[in-house]
Amino acid sequence: MKTTGGSDAAKRNAGESAADLVTDGMVVGLGTGSTAAHAIRAVGRAVDSGLDVRGVATSFASRELAREAGIPLSDLDEVNGIDLAIDGADQIADGDLVKGGGAAHAREKIVDVAADRFVVVADPSKEADRLDRAVPVEVLPAARETVAAAVRSAGGDPTLRSAERKDGPVVTDNGNLVLDCEFGPIDAPSALAATLSETPGVVEHGLFVGVADEVHVGTDDGVTVRELP
Numbered sequence: 001m002k003t004t005g006g007s008d009a010a011k012r013n014a015g016e017s018a019a020d021l022v023t024d025g026m027v028v029g030l031g032t033g034s035t036a037a038h039a040i041r042a043v044g045r046a047v048d049s050g051l052d053v054r055g056v057a058t059s060f061a062s063r064e065l066a067r068e069a070g071i072p073l074s075d076l077d078e079v080n081g082i083d084l085a086i087d088g089a090d091q092i093a094d095g096d097l098v099k100g101g102g103a104a105h106a107r108e109k110i111v112d113v114a115a116d117r118f119v120v121v122a123d124p125s126k127e128a129d130r131l132d133r134a135v136p137v138e139v140l141p142a143a144r145e146t147v148a149a150a151v152r153s154a155g156g157d158p159t160l161r162s163a164e165r166k167d168g169p170v171v172t173d174n175g176n177l178v179l180d181c182e183f184g185p186i187d188a189p190s191a192l193a194a195t196l197s198e199t200p201g202v203v204e205h206g207l208f209v210g211v212a213d214e215v216h217v218g219t220d221d222g223v224t225v226r227e228l229p
Contacts (some may be wrong), residue, residue, distance in 0.1 A: 006035075006123025007220055014121040014218030015039035017225065018086045021119060024052050027079045028179055029111040030066050031087025032059040039086045044069025047082055056097045058111050059104035060173050076111065085115035089122050089189040090206070091133045092215060092225070095228040096189045099135025100206030103161070103172045112211055114211075120215045127217065131189055134157040134180040136161070141177050143201025148179060150199045154192070156181040176203050 003089040015038025022043055030040050040055075040062060043138055047053060047070050055071040056079060057063035066073055076082075087108055091098040097120065099105045112118045137158070139147045148158040158179040170178050186192055189209045196205040215226045 006125040008034075009220045010123040010218040011035040011121075012038045012218065013220075013223050014123060014216045015041045015086070017216045017218065017223040018119045018121045019043050019046070021084060021117075022046065022051070022053060026053045026083040027054055027074070027081065028055050029082045029085030029087065029115050030057045030062045030071070031085065031112075031121075032062045032102045033088035035088040035123065036062065036086060037065055039121055040065050040071065041069050044071050047071055055078065056111055058087065058108040059102065061102070061104070065085075067166060068131055076114065082111060082115040083117065085112045085118045086121060087118070089113055089120050089126055089208075091124050091128050091131055092120065092122055093128045093131045095212055095215070096131060096210070097208035097212060098131055098133045098135060098206050099208055100178070103136065103170050103178050105206045106138050106172065106174060106176075106204035107213075109208060112208065117213050118211055121211045121213065122217050124217055125218060131186040131207075132184060134159075134182045135186075135192070137179045137181050137196060138172055138174065138203040138205070139179055139213070140174045140201050140203060142179055144179070147199055147201045151179065151181045151196075154195050156182075156183045167199045174203065181223075
């Protein structure tokens, strides 16, 4: 369920804009996805030029890219805190996010919430007046059916995410499954987030409500930076 849309130039401008916020001595959360990847590469170039930082990766993919870029890495439990997290989004509305297109939203949320400052990087195709994308829900394999029933009771339509280019479902870095849950337009993200969080068997969901501090939206010509209350 990876999202498409937005030019590579727009994504690069957003990612590099956020990477410019990284300063010497920081611990940086490294998000997952095509736009966050541009930020990781930009931080790597700064490290190559002498910047002293440590990264905390949110997925196997971001860890491998950070290693290729030459960014020193630590696990979350090896650092005292995260100064700045840079991550993408599948949809943004009023500062709230739907994430999880890359099935990394559990680790992303841990890192993004732990950060002193969480900066979202995106292209204009990710902006909306109201969240209405399917919400990815990571579930324990044994709880798949009970969580699906709870999602239906909450007005959603869950679909097990299938893997691409191989038989079977997507398995997360944590060894779990993902249900993509259609709710239509989400009028009360906070209430839905609470309902999903309280459902036994849910490891984490892709609603990031009130978490982001700043959004960098890239276009082919530049970047719009929006601070959130």
